Amino acid sequence: MGALGLLGFLGFLPKHGGGHNYLFFVFFAFFSWFFWGLLCMEKVDERLVENQNRAMRLIGALFAMLSFLLIFLLDRGVAPDTVLLTGSLGYAGCFVAAPALTWYLDRRG
Secondary structure, three states: OHHHHHHHHHHHHHOOOOOOOOHHHHHHHHHHHHHHHHHHHOOEEEHHHHHHHHHHHHHHHHHHHHHHHHHHHHHHOOHHHHHHHHHHHHHHHHHHHHHHHHHHHHOOO
């Protein structure tokens, strides 16, 4: 599943009309499966569940802030391509950061 993250590189290819394919950057979120695989190898205990809840609270706040930022940018009349690029890279980054942060907190002990 993580190999689907390579489809994110299609965002660098132009469309037939010369526009950008920024929406393809969302596919980078599939790279999070690498960290979920690392976490699934661990024995589930209270510490792992607490670290996962802690990471999800933090990343959930980032998701909310990103959503409000995108609404603000659209309201201010920023170019739609810029908003799409910011949103797709931001959401993909948050999707990867959630299990990565959980894995980091679990390793830190």
